Amino acid sequence: MPQNNNNFIKYYDKLFLNKDYSKETQYILKSFKIYSDLEIKNILDLGCGTGSHTIEFYKLGYNIIGFDLDEQMINLAKSKTKKINFIHGNIHDYKFDTKFELIFSFFNVLNYIENYSDLKSFLEGVYKNLTAGGVFVFDGWNGNRIPVDPPKNKEIVINEDNFSAKGMLYPNYDAFNNQAKFHYVININDSGKHIEYENYLPQIYWSPLILKQMLFQIGFSKVEIFNNLTLEKASIDNYKISWICKK
Numbered sequence: 001m002p003q004n005n006n007n008f009i010k011y012y013d014k015l016f017l018n019k020d021y022s023k024e025t026q027y028i029l030k031s032f033k034i035y036s037d038l039e040i041k042n043i044l045d046l047g048c049g050t051g052s053h054t055i056e057f058y059k060l061g062y063n064i065i066g067f068d069l070d071e072q073m074i075n076l077a078k079s080k081t082k083k084i085n086f087i088h089g090n091i092h093d094y095k096f097d098t099k100f101e102l103i104f105s106f107f108n109v110l111n112y113i114e115n116y117s118d119l120k121s122f123l124e125g126v127y128k129n130l131t132a133g134g135v136f137v138f139d140g141w142n143g144n145r146i147p148v149d150p151p152k153n154k155e156i157v158i159n160e161d162n163f164s165a166k167g168m169l170y171p172n173y174d175a176f177n178n179q180a181k182f183h184y185v186i187n188i189n190d191s192g193k194h195i196e197y198e199n200y201l202p203q204i205y206w207s208p209l210i211l212k213q214m215l216f217q218i219g220f221s222k223v224e225i226f227n228n229l230t231l232e233k234a235s236i237d238n239y240k241i242s243w244i245c246k247k
Helices: 005-010 021-035 052-059 071-080 116-129 208-218
Strands: 043-046 064-068 085-088 100-105 130-141 154-160 163-170 179-190 193-204 222-227 240-246
Touching: 005 071, 005 193, 021 052, 021 100, 021 130, 021 240, 043 052, 052 064, 064 071, 071 085, 100 116, 116 130, 116 208, 208 222, 208 240
Parallel strands: 043 064, 043 100, 064 085, 100 130
Antiparallel strands: 130 240, 154 163, 163 179, 179 193, 222 240
């Protein structure tokens, strides 16, 4: 029988082995320094997942908290290190002891928020916990580009010591609602143990205009949209984009 969410979380880091967390960390820091004069005292990794970005920042000497709505992800992050505070909760309701100069949400966190009210609550939670003059940096798919070039089937092949994975990712794109339900079907070999893995991950491709209007309505003083991990203004040609928002 295919096994679902538990195996997705267990093998999450290996399935995304090629993701360059260090490069993204440097981009987030560069963005902050351009848009804020504040000294970074506290950072929040919002939607931290298994904590890979959080750990990168910690290695650079920053005081950082990892925060996620998924308790299983948080538990896996906690298993990696005892030196970082990883918290399970909802950003809209949670009360921190301090505010943050820098908050970031990377790896398409906002695309997994499936309705307007939850999206607004999420962004209100960011604004509430950001100090004045602080910066919120996030990435995501360009909702204007996706209808022009919808996500396609993708083969997954991973080989490393005592671990291999081979399978397919089927996006099941809904053009009318501009959203997709990603269907992972993967065969895993973990130290000789064979696992047939299947999982579904929904994504919604928010319009940049809707997001920008919402961010300004919530109170952000500046909102800029760039081609992913650059400081080049975003265009319809950019499949993925980065956002820098100042309170």
